[in-house]
Amino acid sequence: MSVWKPVCALEDIPRLGSRVVKTGSCDIALFRTADDRVFAVDDRCPHKGGPLSQGIVAGDRVTCPLHNWLIELDSGRAVAPDQGCVRRHETMVEAGQVLLCRP
Amino acid sequence: MKKQKLVVVGNGMAGMRTVEELLKLAPDLYEITVFGAEPHGNYNRILLSPVLAGEMTLSDIVLNDLDWYRDHGITLYAGKTVTKIDRIRRKVIAADGSEEDYDRLLLATGSTPFIPPIPGNDLANVVAYRDISDTEMMISAAAQHHHAVVIGAGLLGLEAANGLRLRGMEVSVVHLAEWIMERQLDKTAADMLQMSLEARGLRFLLSAATEALLGKDGAYQRVGAVRLKDGVEIAADLVVVATGIRPNTQLAEAAGLHCGLGRNRGLVVSDTMQTYDPRIYAVGECVSHRGTIYGLVAPLFEQAKVCANHLANFGIGRYSGSAMSTKLKVTGVDVFSAGEFMGGQDCEEIVLHDRVGGVYKKLVVSGEKLIGAVLIGDTADAAWYFRLIKDAAPVGEMRARLMFGESSLGDAGHAGGSNAASMADSAEICGCNGVCKGSIVKAIREHGLFTLDEVRKHTKASSSCGSCTGLVEQILASTVGGAYKPASRADKALCACTDYSHGTVRQAIRDNKLLSIADTQHFLEWRTPNGCATCRPALNYYLISTWPHEAMDDPQSRFINERAHANIQKDGTFSVVPRMWGGLTTPDELRRIAHVAEKYQVPTLKVTGGQRIDLLGIRKEDLPGVWADLGMPSGHAYGKSIRTVKTCVGTEHCRFGTQQSMAMGVSLEKMLFGMWSPHKVKLAVSGCPRNCAEAGIKDIGVIGVDSGWEIYVGGNGGIKTEVALFLCKVASDEEVREISGAFLQLYREEAYYLDRTVHYLQRVGLDYLKQRIVEDTAGRRALYQRLLYALQDTPDPWTERISGPARREFEALSV
Numbered sequence: 001m002s003v004w005k006p007v008c009a010l011e012d013i014p015r016l017g018s019r020v021v022k023t024g025s026c027d028i029a030l031f032r033t034a035d036d037r038v039f040a041v042d043d044r045c046p047h048k049g050g051p052l053s054q055g056i057v058a059g060d061r062v063t064c065p066l067h068n069w070l071i072e073l074d075s076g077r078a079v080a081p082d083q084g085c086v087r088r089h090e091t092m093v094e095a096g097q098v099l100l101c102r103p
Numbered sequence: 104m105k106k107q108k109l110v111v112v113g114n115g116m117a118g119m120r121t122v123e124e125l126l127k128l129a130p131d132l133y134e135i136t137v138f139g140a141e142p143h144g145n146y147n148r149i150l151l152s153p154v155l156a157g158e159m160t161l162s163d164i165v166l167n168d169l170d171w172y173r174d175h176g177i178t179l180y181a182g183k184t185v186t187k188i189d190r191i192r193r194k195v196i197a198a199d200g201s202e203e204d205y206d207r208l209l210l211a212t213g214s215t216p217f218i219p220p221i222p223g224n225d226l227a228n229v230v231a232y233r234d235i236s237d238t239e240m241m242i243s244a245a246a247q248h249h250h251a252v253v254i255g256a257g258l259l260g261l262e263a264a265n266g267l268r269l270r271g272m273e274v275s276v277v278h279l280a281e282w283i284m285e286r287q288l289d290k291t292a293a294d295m296l297q298m299s300l301e302a303r304g305l306r307f308l309l310s311a312a313t314e315a316l317l318g319k320d321g322a323y324q325r326v327g328a329v330r331l332k333d334g335v336e337i338a339a340d341l342v343v344v345a346t347g348i349r350p351n352t353q354l355a356e357a358a359g360l361h362c363g364l365g366r367n368r369g370l371v372v373s374d375t376m377q378t379y380d381p382r383i384y385a386v387g388e389c390v391s392h393r394g395t396i397y398g399l400v401a402p403l404f405e406q407a408k409v410c411a412n413h414l415a416n417f418g419i420g421r422y423s424g425s426a427m428s429t430k431l432k433v434t435g436v437d438v439f440s441a442g443e444f445m446g447g448q449d450c451e452e453i454v455l456h457d458r459v460g461g462v463y464k465k466l467v468v469s470g471e472k473l474i475g476a477v478l479i480g481d482t483a484d485a486a487w488y489f490r491l492i493k494d495a496a497p498v499g500e501m502r503a504r505l506m507f508g509e510s511s512l513g514d515a516g517h518a519g520g521s522n523a524a525s526m527a528d529s530a531e532i533c534g535c536n537g538v539c540k541g542s543i544v545k546a547i548r549e550h551g552l553f554t555l556d557e558v559r560k561h562t563k564a565s566s567s568c569g570s571c572t573g574l575v576e577q578i579l580a581s582t583v584g585g586a587y588k589p590a591s592r593a594d595k596a597l598c599a600c601t602d603y604s605h606g607t608v609r610q611a612i613r614d615n616k617l618l619s620i621a622d623t624q625h626f627l628e629w630r631t632p633n634g635c636a637t638c639r640p641a642l643n644y645y646l647i648s649t650w651p652h653e654a655m656d657d658p659q660s661r662f663i664n665e666r667a668h669a670n671i672q673k674d675g676t677f678s679v680v681p682r683m684w685g686g687l688t689t690p691d692e693l694r695r696i697a698h699v700a701e702k703y704q705v706p707t708l709k710v711t712g713g714q715r716i717d718l719l720g721i722r723k724e725d726l727p728g729v730w731a732d733l734g735m736p737s738g739h740a741y742g743k744s745i746r747t748v749k750t751c752v753g754t755e756h757c758r759f760g761t762q763q764s765m766a767m768g769v770s771l772e773k774m775l776f777g778m779w780s781p782h783k784v785k786l787a788v789s790g791c792p793r794n795c796a797e798a799g800i801k802d803i804g805v806i807g808v809d810s811g812w813e814i815y816v817g818g819n820g821g822i823k824t825e826v827a828l829f830l831c832k833v834a835s836d837e838e839v840r841e842i843s844g845a846f847l848q849l850y851r852e853e854a855y856y857l858d859r860t861v862h863y864l865q866r867v868g869l870d871y872l873k874q875r876i877v878e879d880t881a882g883r884r885a886l887y888q889r890l891l892y893a894l895q896d897t898p899d900p901w902t903e904r905i906s907g908p909a910r911r912e913f914e915a916l917s918v
């Protein structure tokens with residue numbers, strides 16, 4: 001069964017920025033868009049495992065810092081012509097708190 | 104809301120490129136209907152030559168197949184010719200009587216071949232060379248017959264002749280002018296080209312006018328011979344007429360749209376690609392823009408881009424004409440020409456002519472600029488010369504080496520050094536991404552790529568360090584011929600989010616006192632909500648360098664290295680390089696470094712090439728702790744900023760030293776601490792001309808001599824070695840600081856983001872720098888003062904992040 005776990009306040013993530021959540025098994029990258037939506041994906045680029053959390057966010061996309069792949073945050077998919085996909089995690093923002101869906 | 108209707112007449116290269124650009128900008132704005140007289144989807148017309156030569160097949164040259172139209176909701180009437188435009192009722196009417204309404208209309212009807220009025224030109228087996236059906240006809244004639252005559256030795260005629268020869272025909276080329284390709288080549292070049300084509304079995308008849316085409320055996324059916332004015336008859340089972348093209352403006356003229364006369368008989372458009380009827384746009388070979396008609400695709404693609412922008416209602420971007428270059432697509436024969444290659448008054452010619460080796464190069468120089476070039480036999484530097492011509496870059500400084508190509512300018516560079524055309528398919532072109540020549544050629548053909556950017560996206564070649572850019576450009580040029588247009592940074596859009604160039608954006612920030620990225624993007628009507636990873640760092644730099652202490656620095660618009668003030672490694676850890684002023688250190692600093700290395704189990708400790716120590720493999724969470732324990736300022740080894748000032752020991756210890764190089768270096772480094780710049784900046788100070796600090800390959804190199812200091816600028820030791828150029832000689836230490844500071848401030852204010860000083864210097868020329876920095880004393884002082892003002896109270900970024908709100912960046916969350 002999955003549960004919603006609070007991770008931080010919305011304000012703790014800079015706009016067009018990110019934070020890293022350590023879960024024990026993997027790192028998850030949390031992103032906040034300019035209009036305050038929050039997305040979460042594994043912090044591993046489908047290309048060569050680069051830390052996506054360290055990339056530049058624009059619109060709903062992040063550019064991987066290692067070799068500039070563009071990743072769509074809502075689908076986790078790499079933008080063509082690159083091909084690949086990173087695992088997404090459900091998020092929710094409630095009363096200024098960011099919640100992450102955990103198994 | 105109901106969509107507006109866009110009707111496109113002409114399913115060719117310019118029309119469909121406009122539609123592609125439009126779909127990128129405004130995918131849902133229009134319901135699009137396309138009429139094409141040819142019964143196909145859209146194909147790459149310029150590759151008809153390799154198809155005729157048997158090097159490619161028709162299916163290789165499709166740009167957009169029928170599925171593409173369907174997938175984008177475009178109605179395509181392939182095989183329907185539009186015969187009338189009713190501008191009052193806003194309708195087009197096709198030959199079969201069908202009608203289509205439009206809100207906006209795009210005319211892209213291309214050209215029609217010009218067939219001179221010679222008797223017999225209506226015989227069977229007399230063709231022009233324009234489309235798939237002509238090509239198919241030529242291929243089938245070549246399979247059945249033996250003798251071909253090509254009338255006209257321009258680009259098209261020669262490519263046709265070569266293709267037919269490769270298909271086994273005996274080919275004679277009849278040409279009216281004194282030498283072949285007279286509009287692209289001078290006589291010497293043409294003679295050499297003719298020789299190499301003759302060696303492949305072509306026969307030429309020059310200064311020869313055709314009088315009539317004669318039917319076979321007197322029967323008025325198929326052509327049998329060509330008769331020249333002097334009475335000579337040449338057997339011909341196939342005649343290809345390649346005597347020029349005329350803009351296809353019939354439809355437009357009948358609709359009363361204004362068209363030019365005589366040589367400019369195209370459909371007249373404005374800089375926004377609009378005809379005299381504001382609802383009707385036009386692009387391609389059918390238009391006349393500022394009195395010029397273009398017959399190569401590179402300029403047509405530029406028109407397409409501008410036109411799409413206006414169709415999408417963005418209303419920015421103007422087409423102001425293009426420079427053109429020519430490349431003959433005959434495999435194994437290298438020909439290039441661009442600009443004013445004939446020379447003339449007020450021009451000088453630099454010529455290299457090796458008749459036996461088959462190489463001829465002519466460069467036409469006017470004043471400080473390269474204005475034209477012809478290359479035969481060795482076109483390795485074609486893209487470079489074309490860029491110099493387009494950019495009107497000053498070439499005075501490199502004039503002596505200009506003829507020997509781009510590779511002669513640096514020692515280690517290989518940007519244009521080898522000839523891509525002669526490389527094997529398996530040869531590696533891009534070392535960073537491991538891409539070989541074959542994959543690049545394949546991508547260009549399969550995906551119909553025309554620009555360096557597109558090749559970078561699809562293959563990754565030249566997308567990292569960029570040192571192979573020259574080779575990739577050569578491959579593009581030899582694969583798509585004159586369709587290739589080299590990028591010029593001066594007029595190129597900053598990124599896909601805007602049409603404005605670096606220069607325009609900078610100017611707008613200055614003129615309108617823009618202080619934030621959001622305001623700049625809003626003011627300049629950026630297409631994307633928050634830009635992208637290319638434009639945001641550039642904008643951030645332009646803002647903080649133009650308005651120091653006023654514009655807000657935006658960490659989220661900086662690459663991670665500058666945001667975290669450490670260099671990211673391939674495994675996601677970071678490296679830490681503390682500053683050692685001038686390469687000097689102390690026992691205490693070394694002890695602290697040793698202590699940190701043990702405490703944080705730093706896997707690698709290394710002496711860098713910049714005279715300091717690198718601690719590699721540090722986890723991001725540990726960075727603030729490492730910095731606190733080091734107690735040394737940031738070395739900015741990660742930034743587009745001042746990096747190091749290397750020094751040699753100098754007169755303090757060295758028996759040859761003439762000046763105190765260590766002290767000079769430390770004082771320069773302290774002065775420049777925390778300076779952001781378009782790219783990284785490195786200095787070196789040597790105590791005598793033996794130059795142990797390698798000042799000759801630094802952005803600024805300072806060399807001590809008995810009577811003072813010599814200052815060199817624009818050196819680079821990286822991707823392509825560039826030797827710094829002598830700027831001036833000064834007597835005092837303070838003058839070294841003032842000259843260096845003024846030079847760097849000018850670079851900070853005028854260079855484009857990611858240009859090293861050498862690129863800036865090559866763009867503006869050394870004379871300009873001498874004038875601004877050495878001669879204009881008041882101007883120099885002002886520049887220096889502006890630099891000192893910008894650098895006033897620069898905090899150490901590491902100290903700021905050890906505690907305080909910025910520390911949050913380094914803390915991980917948990918669940």
Ligand code: SRM
Nearest residue numbers: 670672678711712713714715740746819820821822823859
């Ligand atoms: C650490 C160091 C190598 C070493 O162990 O010696 C180094 C390491 C890197 N260099 Fe360098 N360069 C280092 C000295 C040099 C030098 C030599 C020098 O400074 O005297 C050069 C040639 C001189 C020059 O720049 O003109 C040099 C030319 C480059 C270039 C090519 C720049 C160019 O304009 O051609 C790059 C690529 C770039 O900056 O885009 C580069 C990029 C890099 C990067 C930052 C690649 C990156 O973006 O991740 C490397 C970081 C490695 C890492 O994982 O941390 N490095 N690099 C040197 C640090 C010096 C320092 O103390 O700051």
Ligand SMILES: Cc1cc2nc3c(=O)[nH]c(=O)nc-3n(C[C@H](O)[C@H](O)[C@H](O)COP(=O)(O)OP(=O)(O)OC[C@H]3O[C@@H](n4cnc5c(N)ncnc54)[C@H](O)[C@@H]3O)c2cc1C
Nearest residue numbers: 113115116117140148149184185213387388399400584586
């Ligand atoms: C063999 C060959 C080799 C070439 N090589 C090169 C090269 O190496 N480099 C280079 O830059 N350029 C080259 N060119 C030139 C280049 O192909 C043209 O500049 C380019 O195709 C022009 O594009 P366009 O859209 O204006 O015209 P086109 O591509 O000709 O498209 C016009 C289309 O409109 C259709 N049409 C016309 N009237 C109507 C109507 N009334 N109703 C419906 N449809 C209509 C036509 O059938 C045609 O399909 C070459 C051309 C040829 C023929």
Ligand code: SF4
Nearest residue numbers: 535568711712821822
């Ligand atoms: S340190 Fe410099 S030369 Fe060495 S691999 Fe990295 S970028 Fe290349």
Ligand code: FES
Nearest residue numbers: 045047048050064
């Ligand atoms: S690891 Fe992300 S782009 Fe290479």
